[in-house]
Amino acid sequence: xxxxxxxxxxxxxxxxxxxxxxxxxxxxxxxxxxxxxxxxxxxxxxxxxxxxxxxxxxxxxxxxxxxxxxxxxxxxxxxxxxxxxxxxxxxxxxxxxxxxxxxxxxxxxxxxxxxxxxxxxxxxxxxxxxxxxxxxxxxxxxxxxxxxxxxxxxxxxxxxxxxxxxxxxxxxxxxxxxxxxxxxxxxxxxxxxxxxxxxxxxxxxxxxxxxxxxxxxxxxxxxxxxxxxxxxxxxxxxxxxxxxxxxxxxxxxxxxxxxxxxxxxxxxxxxxxxxxxxxxxxxxxxxxxxxxxxxxxxxxxxxxxxxxxxxxxxxxxxxxxxxxxxxxxxxxxxxxxxxxxxxxxxxxxxxxxxxxxxxxxxxxxxxxxxxxxxxxxxxxxxxxxxxxxxxxxxxxxxxxxxxxxxxxxxxxxxxxxxxxxxxxxxxxxxxxxxxxxxxxxxxxxxxxxxxxxxxxxxxx
Ligand code: FAD
Ligand code: MLT
Ligand code: ZN
Numbered sequence: 088x089x090x091x092x093x094x095x096x097x098x099x100x101x102x103x104x105x106x107x108x109x110x111x112x113x114x115x116x117x118x119x120x121x122x123x124x125x126x127x128x129x130x131x132x133x134x135x136x137x138x139x140x141x142x143x144x145x146x147x148x149x150x151x152x153x154x155x156x157x158x159x160x161x162x163x164x165x166x167x168x169x170x171x172x173x174x175x176x177x178x179x180x181x182x183x184x185x186x187x188x189x190x191x192x193x194x195x196x197x198x199x200x201x202x203x204x205x206x207x208x209x210x211x212x213x214x215x216x217x218x219x220x221x222x223x224x225x226x227x228x229x230x231x232x233x234x235x236x237x238x239x240x241x242x243x244x245x246x247x248x249x250x251x252x253x254x255x256x257x258x259x260x261x262x263x264x265x266x267x268x269x270x271x272x273x274x275x276x277x278x279x280x281x282x283x284x285x286x287x288x289x290x291x292x293x294x295x296x297x298x299x300x301x302x303x304x305x306x307x308x309x310x311x312x313x314x315x316x317x318x319x320x321x322x323x324x325x326x327x328x329x330x331x332x333x334x335x336x337x338x339x340x341x342x343x344x345x346x347x348x349x350x351x352x353x354x355x356x357x358x359x360x361x362x363x364x365x366x367x368x369x370x371x372x373x374x375x376x377x378x379x380x381x382x383x384x385x386x387x388x389x390x391x392x393x394x395x396x397x398x399x400x401x402x403x404x405x406x407x408x409x410x411x412x413x414x415x416x417x418x419x420x421x422x423x424x425x426x427x428x429x430x431x432x433x434x435x436x437x438x439x440x441x442x443x444x445x446x447x448x449x450x451x452x453x454x455x456x457x458x459x460x461x462x463x464x465x466x467x468x469x470x471x472x473x474x475x476x477x478x479x480x481x482x483x484x485x486x487x488x489x490x491x492x493x494x495x496x497x498x499x500x501x502x503x504x505x506x507x508x509x510x511x512x513x514x515x516x517x518x519x520x521x522x523x524x525x526x527x528x529x530x531x532x533x534x535x536x537x538x539x540x541x542x543x544x545x546x547x
Contacts, residue, residue: 088130088392088399090446091504095122095136100147104222104230104261110143111259111534112228120534123255125197126168128189130388130399131503133201133254137538145196148261151175160219160236162264165196181267184211188385196260202252204499206385209433210303210341211268214251221247222262226530236264249525254501255536257529273345274303275352276377279359279368280332284410286364287334291406291432293364294338297355301348304339305433306384309413312429315442316383319390323383326369326376336365336432337384387429391440394425398441398478400485403495409437412488416441419480436498439485447477486512502540510542520545 101107114121124134124144136142145166152162159181163172169190173183185198187205197203199221202214211217220235233247250258281287287307294302310333316323327335342348352370359365371377391397404412413428416439420426423443430438458464486496490512497506497513510519523545526533533546 088397090396091132091135093135093142094138095140095142098124098142098144100144102147104148104224107143107145107148107259107261108224108228108230110141110228111224111226114141114534115227115532118532118534120537122536123196123200123259125166125194125200126189126192128193129197129201129503130401130500131497131505133501133503133536133539134197135504137504140537143259145194145259145261148196149194152262154179154181155236156180158236158238159267159269160264161267162220162234162236162262163195164262165194165199165260167195169193169195169198176267177270180270182270184217184266184268185214188388195263195265199251199260199263200253200255201501202499204431204434204436206304206306206431207339208431209305214265215248217266218247218251218263219266220264221250221260223247223250223258223260225258226532226535230261231258234262234264238266252501254503254540256526256540257535259535271341271343273340273342273348274377275340275349276371276380277338277352277356277368278326278371278380278383279336279338279356279365280327280330281334281336281364282366283333287336287410287432288406290336290359290364293359294355294433297358298338298340298351301340301342301351302338302433303341304337306337306430307432308335308337308384308387308429309333309410309427310335311425311427312387312390313383315390315394315425315427316386319393320382320386323386324379326380326383327367329367332366335383337380384429387427387438391427391442394442395444396442396446398443398481399500400437400439400441400481400496401498401500402437402439402485402489403435403498404437404489404492405494406432406435408492409435412437412485413439415488416481416485419484420477424477431499434498441477441481443477447475483512489513504539507538507540508542510540 099110120140121143122136122140124142127134148164148166150164154161185205186207220233222234223231340352417426425442427440430436455467457467486509489496495513523541526541
């Protein structure tokens, strides 16, 4: 995003848990801060060294340890790239329970550490449900073996949950055991157009009722997101070119009976058309078309990046209120910025993105030729730092709005560096205090991913 600039003299790439444990033991004894890093695709600066932290990158820990076809439990090292796991499972007739646009680079350890949501959470649930076990190295180098493969285990506190979503602030995940669903034979994808947001909402309500157990994704994008993709990504075509629509919805169904699944989806689409919820639509006829529909949705972050600077907000909000925020933001920012809305509507997760040509705290350099009365002509360099006008219009407004509507300021991307100090908008003071106590217990010297997740004032 060209937003976070790392600063580190050293990156270590351990090959196994033992090496990683030795590294942490050493760093802890010397009070050397470290930043755990997976695929570095995170969107909140969590994997970026802020001052001089030692980067511990898990990319070399990338073996698949075991896969059990009966239970569907996959055990692998943290550095496995998500897409490689998806390909491995595909050959076994299974799928990963999570999928996201960054799958080509992000690692399963990074996914678990951020509790990544992604495109199919509506069907398979969060990683808190599908991750069965973890191996974690604590700040002092101790290896915690919690790598269970059982679905049910109520022996005391289920401590693995502390590490799911803790963004590398409590320990470094080295191995993951995860429940994977079987790959089902019939997948259908529809790309639909709606004229207004209320129709998108009603469509979601109907999809849940009429598609039920076969619904595997319900994503939406507004016309501005669509235009960005069409303008900035090569080879993308609008599947519904006959008119301009305000909203687009991508619906995927996954089931085991081709004819009945298709029948169900078609009946749903007929109902949606007849009741006026959907203005136009296309059903993917083959795998190529299906992936071209997905490419539009998954390509939005890349298109935004190509368009210039982007202020990203990842919010959980009541579905009925969600798009009001996008509209209010447009009124606040006027023509200065392109305010874009898209996201995982099925999960109540809005991605509100504000796109501008450049970050407004950018430094501008102006060169002037200055001729003094008797002296020589000199070249003057003037450095202008523009006030953060756009950012000041967005924040704290966006966080206050979200808090007022009982939402979350981080639905799935985490807090990282960007939102560590904003945690109070979504969590009570007592809860944050308890989090800080847990952090101090597990990492008394504060070496693990400092400046992230928890406000600094509670840790110093
Ligand atoms: P990194 O970026 O390297 O690290 C993320 C955080 O986890 C950091 O705080 C880091 O310190 C910590 N960490 C990494 N590895 C470990 C480890 N082994 N142990 C402990 N801590 C660790 N996110 C979603 O939730 N849903 C989406 O749909 C989604 N789509 C995306 C699409 C694109 C195009 C991009 C660029 C990003 C997207 N993201 C999404 C955000 C990002 O991909 C996820 O947060 C991902 O899970 C991060 O994985 P990573 O390996 O790149 O982690
Ligand atoms: C997405 O859903 O596309 C991701 O979370 C990334 C983003 O919001 O940009
Ligand atoms: Zn997302």
